[in-house]
Amino acid sequence: MTDTPDPYKGYRGRGRELLKRLGARVWSDCTITTDTGEFSGIILPRSEQADDRHIVLKMNTGYNIGIAVERIQSIVEHDYKEAHYKIPEQEFPFDPAKPNVTLLGTGGTIASRLDYRTGAVIPAFSPGELYGACPELADICNLETKKLFGVFSENMGPEQYLITAREIAKQIENGVAGIIIGHGTDTLHHTAAAMSYMLQDLPVPVILVGSQRSSDRPSSDAAFNLQCAAQSAAHGELAEVLVCMFGPTSDRYNLLHRGTRVRKMHSSYRSTFRTLGDTPLATVTPEAPPEPLRRDFTRRDPERKLNLYDVFEERVAIVYYYPNMQPDIIESLIDNGYKGIVIAGTGLGHVNKPLYEPLRKACESGVQVYMTVQTLWGYAQMYVYDTGRDLMELGVVPLANMLPEAAYIKLGWALGMSDDAERVKELMLTPVNGEITEREQYNAYVVLQGGLPEVDAFLHDHWR
């Protein structure tokens, strides 16, 4: 609730006038008389995007209805019932035998409740609130929480990356067994990449987690994800920046993805996060610590000294190439003082001829230009075709199999690390944690094609 409540919250134009004229307000428990009869209930705030022709009423059956302004003759207020939403808190139990984990909140739907009347999201965040919503967490670890900010995923950016990285460093210094970061899912992989570069030589796990179905829904994946994240942070052997999200869309297990190789691949599936060009590191369930799928990960070692590189240069862009792209796209970046450009090129890393000139200009004027592939899987191998060779000649540097988003974040970080072009290039081409791999295993590119009998048989025999 805001401090100075607007008695006509969300209503504008005709709706607002009517409420004023009839002396009614939001949260009035009232009877509305219209030309077809009476309706009783509580006047609810209205969504600001909605039209100005209806008043919303919550009836005692729990249903909401909209009544047309032009039909309303009178409103008689019987009572005033403003709702105050609070998430019940229960004290999170402390068990000295259990590891201590800190959950840092950035926003998103992992831990939130809906304000059921306005549709607004109330973050459930204190340990007590989380315990109220998911008491199983207390069986896994002791939990402290800290809210860093409450922003939607799309509003995360460099400023937030730096604050988050510094806070993680502080928590690690305080000796926690692991960190969980609650985050909206849309740009979860950008933040994961940023943390991977900024926090090197981690002694303990840093687990990023979100949810694809908000926690106000009974089918939410939030509680499952939180428990898996808690298992990974508290008991996991993998001390890296990891994304912990659904493996299949069924409630079976989560996957732990390396922060530099993970990407959101579906707008709404639970199992939207996939490791690309590599395989995930481990599986984890709410009941048990992660089970590694491979051996080449950094193990937990509380004695290891963390290196924090909290820098970021904001004047960096991704250019997603498309046929007939015009030179002015690149030119405008140069003119606007951008220091780095990551191109997501076609095929093995190509763009059309008209871009050669502005790219040459960019490279010559000191703008760092790197090439990734918009196919997402596979390497930028620019020596294969003339086009690629021409581009390298101009100064465009191929980034092997680095994902475009991971490359964008890395370039911002590297340009923050150094002003020296050669040093930046060296940083870009030296993998911090798997953003470039030397080889692509046989099973690193698996996008099963539905409709094939053998694939459909696989889908039939395994949980989706």
Next chain:
Amino acid sequence: MNRPDPHTNPHPQVRDLALARELIVHPESWTPELFRKMHFMGGLEIHQQVATRRKLFCRCPAVPMPHEPAAARVYRHMRPTLSEMGTYDGTALMEFKTKKNVIYELIDPVSCTYEMDDTPPFLIDEEALRKSLAIALMMNCKIIDELHVARKQYLDGSIPTGFQRTAIIGLDGWIPYRGRRIRIRQISLEEDSCREVNDVGHEITFRTDRLGFPLLEVVTEPDARDPWELAGICRLLGDIMRSSGMVRRGMGASRQDVNVSIGGSTRIENKGVSRYGYIPRLTCVEALRHKALLELRDELRGRGLNSIEAERHVLDGAELGFAKRSVGLAVLRGWRGLLDWRTQPDFHFVDELRGVVRVVACLDRFPYVYCEHDRADWALPTERWSELRRRMNVGDDDELALVVGPENDVATALDEIIDRCTQALTEAVPKQTRQALADERLTRPDGRRLSGVQTDFERVLPGADRMYPDTDHPPRAVSRDELGRIDDALPEPLWERRSAYRAAGLPVDVVRTLSRERRPAELFEELVTECPGVDPVLIGVTLVQTARHLRREGLLADIGPELARPVFAAVEAGLLAADAVPRLLAEYGARLRGEPGLDHGALIEEILEDYRRLPDDELRGVVSQVHRAADGEGPREPDKRGRYLMGRVRERIGWRAPGRKLEELLAAGLAKA
């Protein structure tokens, strides 16, 4: 927030009638008067699928596929979410306690990622909305100006999101019944749930083919005064919806929930009533169950019990002959004999315990709970009970309930048993949703068959707290223009058409069919207008009775306009005798069956020509020829002779003259002779 249940029975418990345990076993005593004296109140919730091309919130075809094998499966769980008041809904909590693993079978051609809860809803299907608004108008509802989709939570897994998307479209309607108005409280348009395939222990499986079908929920006020009225109202509502021509027919397309209370009791919702025919008995049985439970409370109070004193023990299963299972024992102080308190024709109070234990504790091995009064072959021997009584030091006034199952579930079961017994004192008739035991459910898990429809516990009755606005869906305004167009296209109300049909002298079955079947009714109206000279009774009887007869004989699937129009035009023009119509249609059907390739239009023309009515003078000629030819032949007795001559005439001219006219001519001839 104070939210009174709109179905609140304001009447006190009536005690000056025979005891329920007597009435229950004497169905001949169940009369409307009996239930009216008990202050019976009955209401309905009718769920009817709307006939649409697509599902309500996704673009999957709305086609039931009960036999299509599952393409893939999804495994999920449901968690309760906090209500807007910061508490958990009772049903939600109970369903979470059951900790079910939910499996969804994906039926490829008719389920998509929306059914998997992996894609948000698409905008509401306009065809479903238009048809639903039409039906709400037919029931005289006030239409909502702006529809808001709500989420109604169901944690039993029957919907993968954990809630049903639903929107009220109309309020405060009415339909006429026996000279009074039955009030319609509300009509909402919602998505249908999954069909349950299997429910064993902690695992429940659902199919997703039916999921998302547009479903109308019509809720009446509790205006039925006895069980038979309730059935009548149910039938009328079904007929009204059917008469719109906009609803789906066939298995599972409509389901009824019956809400029942009597003076002193509370509304109980009974689900899964698949046929009207079950309603009177089901409703009688349920009302008497309320009476029995109210009397049980009287008995408990009479014994001086004002609270429940119970002990719970967990015993070693092996010792009691239940290998590898845990045994829970509830000792109910002062309850001696009361688990045997009759509540339904085949059920006693112990069965109330079995219901909650089966559902909440997920025990799946019948009989779930044992007591000393069990009479079936699975009953525990008397010695076992005496031994238990000795060992556990149980008093003579105390009653025992024994529950068998996995250790965790037994603990839950004991809690539930004691809760349910507490409710016997506090609420007498606890708020529940119950399932009708009908059809295949008449056979109990031990193979015993019930003597008739009865009810069993399904879940706690949900409150208004489980309604949340659906933030995935913008409100949808219904404009007056849109509503006007729908209203203009509505047929005349069923009840008005019924009186008109009756006034026209149509037989009862024809009235009933025409009033609820849109196609023959429309054809009837057209033909009556086009052929004012033809008796409407002939048209009605032809379209209903003759059509039914020909269908049963396998001669003709349907009498459509392309057939009826030329036939009645011929009657109107005096070219076809009225009584020739059924014969002509039968011949048409027979010939078409013999030669399916025949051109329908040409065939009708040809047959109409064969049946073409003879001019009167020609007919008189034929009659006098027959008279002459039959002179001295055939029976003499006047009646028989009339029929004999009629036969001879028909041999010569077939049905090219109306019977009445022939009779007239023959009679005149006979008189002359």
